Amino acid sequence: MQAKQRVLIIDDEKTNLKILSDILRDEVEVILAKDGAQGIRKARELAPDLILLDVVMAGMSGFDVITKLKHDAITSAIPVIFITSLGDVSHEERGLLLGACDYIQKPFHAAIVLARIQLHLQLARQRLMLERLANIDPLTEVANRRRHEEVLASEWRVAMRNHSEISLVMVDIDNFKHYNDRYGHAAGDRVLQQVAQQLSAQLKRPRDLVARYGGEEFIILLPENSQAGSMEIMENCRTAIENLGLEQVGGEDGQRVTISIGGITCRPGLKDKASDALKMADDMLYLAKHQGKNRVIWFEHEQGESRHGDATSNGLVG
Numbered sequence: 001m002q003a004k005q006r007v008l009i010i011d012d013e014k015t016n017l018k019i020l021s022d023i024l025r026d027e028v029e030v031i032l033a034k035d036g037a038q039g040i041r042k043a044r045e046l047a048p049d050l051i052l053l054d055v056v057m058a059g060m061s062g063f064d065v066i067t068k069l070k071h072d073a074i075t076s077a078i079p080v081i082f083i084t085s086l087g088d089v090s091h092e093e094r095g096l097l098l099g100a101c102d103y104i105q106k107p108f109h110a111a112i113v114l115a116r117i118q119l120h121l122q123l124a125r126q127r128l129m130l131e132r133l134a135n136i137d138p139l140t141e142v143a144n145r146r147r148h149e150e151v152l153a154s155e156w157r158v159a160m161r162n163h164s165e166i167s168l169v170m171v172d173i174d175n176f177k178h179y180n181d182r183y184g185h186a187a188g189d190r191v192l193q194q195v196a197q198q199l200s201a202q203l204k205r206p207r208d209l210v211a212r213y214g215g216e217e218f219i220i221l222l223p224e225n226s227q228a229g230s231m232e233i234m235e236n237c238r239t240a241i242e243n244l245g246l247e248q249v250g251g252e253d254g255q256r257v258t259i260s261i262g263g264i265t266c267r268p269g270l271k272d273k274a275s276d277a278l279k280m281a282d283d284m285l286y287l288a289k290h291q292g293k294n295r296v297i298w299f300e301h302e303q304g305e306s307r308h309g310d311a312t313s314n315g316l317v318g
């Protein structure tokens, strides 16, 4: 069964809150906010599927509230419907221009309000489904490469602005061709799913991201994390996969499915490119494979001076 969608009602009149929640209660999970500031806070924290917003409120008006919601990346995509007694066309036009998806005037008919809300909830559900299709790898259910590229670009900018560290990590399943050849493609798919699940389980911070980069390769972003912290997480990932104990009889290096990991921690400067950092993480992955697989290799400053002179001179390594 599908989870109930959530509707946030922002209105400073208790009676209005009650009337609307009585109309909606059987259909959706209702969240109430008694003023604009509380509404914005709840929208950010609880990510409702739809917001019903009064225009005339003490303190912040509904027009102020929608302006703030639409300028905040966390809340900008949530559809907003104005429900108000302000009847003139100029107010309705202003509300719609500010980004509302509908404008309902009081007094209203409960059945009509409910029908319009249901329509917008259905649209919200479809939008979520499209977003999922665009961003999620269907086999492993982690982010896909497209999503990774989007997040990397924005996290790289944040790290530049804040002079903070960011780690980029490439992960590759060892001897996967052999696994597929011996146990079949379907079994190989299940390994990919389990590896993705284990990697995700080790990432605890909301901005950490694991994505399927292609084939049997994953990529991990750890914003605002030191080299030591990132290496510890990735060592935990490596042991978690080894401890799954997935049989790999006849493999080159032992009898279990394992992963190799290459990483880099950067404090990006103005001239640094995320693509260069990725290339270095990939070089570290190559070294991990070359040195015997089932290990974590990180880009080191000294090593960089000898092997990656360009990288250190442009300030990539923090």
Ligand SMILES: Nc1nc2c(ncn2[C@@H]2O[C@H](COP(=O)(O)OP(=O)(O)OP(=O)(O)O)[C@@H](O)[C@H]2O)c(=O)[nH]1
Pocket (backbone or CB within 6 Å): 139, 172, 173, 174, 175, 176, 177, 178, 180, 184, 185, 186, 187, 188, 189, 192, 214, 215, 216, 289, 293
């Ligand atoms: N089951 C399955 N296999 C895949 C998928 N995508 C890529 N592969 C397989 O992954 C294997 C990758 O093989 P290689 O690139 O030779 O690497 P490897 O055997 O892991 O060797 P090393 O990386 O050196 O340890 C190939 O056999 C691909 O067919 C997929 O979606 N499902």
